[in-house]
Amino acid sequence: MGMPGMPAFLSQIILPMVWIVAASLIRKERFWPYEALLLGLAWDLLFGPVVGPGGIAWTASCLGLYGLASVVADRSPRAWAAFGAFGAVVVILVQRLAMIPLGLATSLTLQQLMWSALLTGLWCGLVGMVLALDFGKHWRAYRVRKLR
Amino acid sequence: MPARSDAGTSGAVRHLTMLRTYALRTVLVWTLLELLAAFQVPSAGGVPLLFSWMRTLIEPVAMAAEGVVDLAVDLNLGVRGLQRIMIDNRRMRIQLEELQARAMLLQADLDALREIGELVGPDAEFEAGSLIGRCAYRDLVAGTMEVRTAQSIILRRDTPVVSADGLVGRVIRSEGRRHWLQLLTHAAAAVAVQTEDSLVHGLALGTGGYALTVAYVPRQAVLERGAMLVTSGGDGIYPPGIPTIRVARVRESDDPFLEVTAVASADLRATQMVLILPEWAPAEGGGPP
Numbered sequence: 202m203g204m205p206g207m208p209a210f211l212s213q214i215i216l217p218m219v220w221i222v223a224a225s226l227i228r229k230e231r232f233w234p235y236e237a238l239l240l241g242l243a244w245d246l247l248f249g250p251v252v253g254p255g256g257i258a259w260t261a262s263c264l265g266l267y268g269l270a271s272v273v274a275d276r277s278p279r280a281w282a283a284f285g286a287f288g289a290v291v292v293i294l295v296q297r298l299a300m301i302p303l304g305l306a307t308s309l310t311l312q313q314l315m316w317s318a319l320l321t322g323l324w325c326g327l328v329g330m331v332l333a334l335d336f337g338k339h340w341r342a343y344r345v346r347k348l349r
Numbered sequence: 350m351p352a353r354s355d356a357g358t359s360g361a362v363r364h365l366t367m368l369r370t371y372a373l374r375t376v377l378v379w380t381l382l383e384l385l386a387a388f389q390v391p392s393a394g395g396v397p398l399l400f401s402w403m404r405t406l407i408e409p410v411a412m413a414a415e416g417v418v419d420l421a422v423d424l425n426l427g428v429r430g431l432q433r434i435m436i437d438n439r440r441m442r443i444q445l446e447e448l449q450a451r452a453m454l455l456q457a458d459l460d461a462l463r464e465i466g467e468l469v470g471p472d473a474e475f476e477a478g479s480l481i482g483r484c485a486y487r488d489l490v491a492g493t494m495e496v497r498t499a500q501s502i503i504l505r506r507d508t509p510v511v512s513a514d515g516l517v518g519r520v521i522r523s524e525g526r527r528h529w530l531q532l533l534t535h536a537a538a539a540v541a542v543q544t545e546d547s548l549v550h551g552l553a554l555g556t557g558g559y560a561l562t563v564a565y566v567p568r569q570a571v572l573e574r575g576a577m578l579v580t581s582g583g584d585g586i587y588p589p590g591i592p593t594i595r596v597a598r599v600r601e602s603d604d605p606f607l608e609v610t611a612v613a614s615a616d617l618r619a620t621q622m623v624l625i626l627p628e629w630a631p632a633e634g635g636g637p638p
Contacts, residue, residue: 215598233371233374233375251386251389251390252385252386252389253382253383253386253387253389254383254386255380256378256382257383259380260375260378260379261379264371264375281607283621299379299382299383299386300388302383303383303386303387303390304390304398305390305400306522318396
């Protein structure tokens with residue numbers, strides 16, 4: 202989302218976060234998050250200076266969301282938004298922490314963190330709302346009515 | 350109820366095991382990822398940061414190992430040094446004991462030389478024609494002494510022998526450099542003695558012990574405790590004038606003579622050097638040559 206020409210605040214949104222939020226809120230059985238690891242490594246390959254810290258950050262975020270999902274029963278869009286915000290905070294902080302020993306940690310302001318958490322939360326909440334609206338069910342009902 | 354409780358317990362245990370597995374797997378994967386990232390980051394020296402970390406981890410161990418090796422080498426050297434020091438110490442101790450023994454012998458020799466100086470000095474009476482003998486063995490209980498001379502000589506029986514302090518005895522046997530004496534404390538020994546002013550005469554008799562008795566001292570004789578008696582020459586064996594005994598006790602009895610007990614003026618227990626007087630010829634008239 203940080204492509205040239207796009208609004209600057211869009212670069213704060215962590216789009217893939219919705220995948221691990223969905224994994225934590227929808228899945229019945231949770232295994233160790235290898236997909237989050239792959240997602241983080243891919244993130245590093247595309248955007249990071251080195252490959253590794255992204256994997257740590259994304260798996261940490263996914264494990265945190267797993268833990269959160271095991272104690273929170275809410276699966277509403279609001280929960281999606283909160284999970285997304287939490288996951289974004291964890292990803293950003295853990296990635297910075299993993300970068301510190303390597304000497305590659307960049308500066309991070311609280312404002313950046315809050316913006317990223319807010320926008321990623323809104324993105325995840327939007328996806329949760331779409332899923333909650335269940336357009337497929339309405340479409341099938343519409344088709345049934347029309348066929349009559 | 351117990352079955353349900355068991356199931357709950359096993360479920361909790363399974364959950365804990367799973368959590369532990371999760372945690373270990375997470376730590377392992379994160380560590381590997383961090384190492385992977387460190388391998389990609391070059392350090393200041395150009396080598397990957399991972400190698401720098403490994404060096405940082407290994408260096409203290411290597412230094413500790415090096416220190417242990419150095420310590421072992423130093424310990425080995427120390428033990429060898431200590432062993433060498435102990436051997437040297439033992440050798441020096443032996444040498445010290447040897448030197449002490451030698452010093453004691455030298456001291457004894459010095460004492461003997463002093464005695465000889467007193468015996469054959471310029472004021473000595475029997476210097477001419479006398480022989481110096483060194484005591485090799487003494488048996489005070491038996492009243493005998495063995496002396497050795499520097500040169501081989503056959504001494505005449507009854508040759509007088511004196512020390513710096515006084516009369517010692519007489520020769521009873523002579524073989525080359527070895528000569529056996531009968532001390533004046535011998536049970537069969539007898540020496541004619543008198544006071545230094547020649548007023549009192551007597552016969553000093555050995556008792557086989559440390560003391561001697563003086564026989565034939567008249568009751569009217571004036572003899573005090575501590576008086577020195579010298580040889581009178583009346584026995585035809587010893588030359589006159591040699592200090593012989595010192596009166597230790599005088600007692601009157603029913604006998605016509607005093608009971609006089611005396612001790613030898615010569616220290617027979619400690620005498621090292623003696624002077625043998627072979628040229629004293631009692632048959633020729635009884636006097637020193």
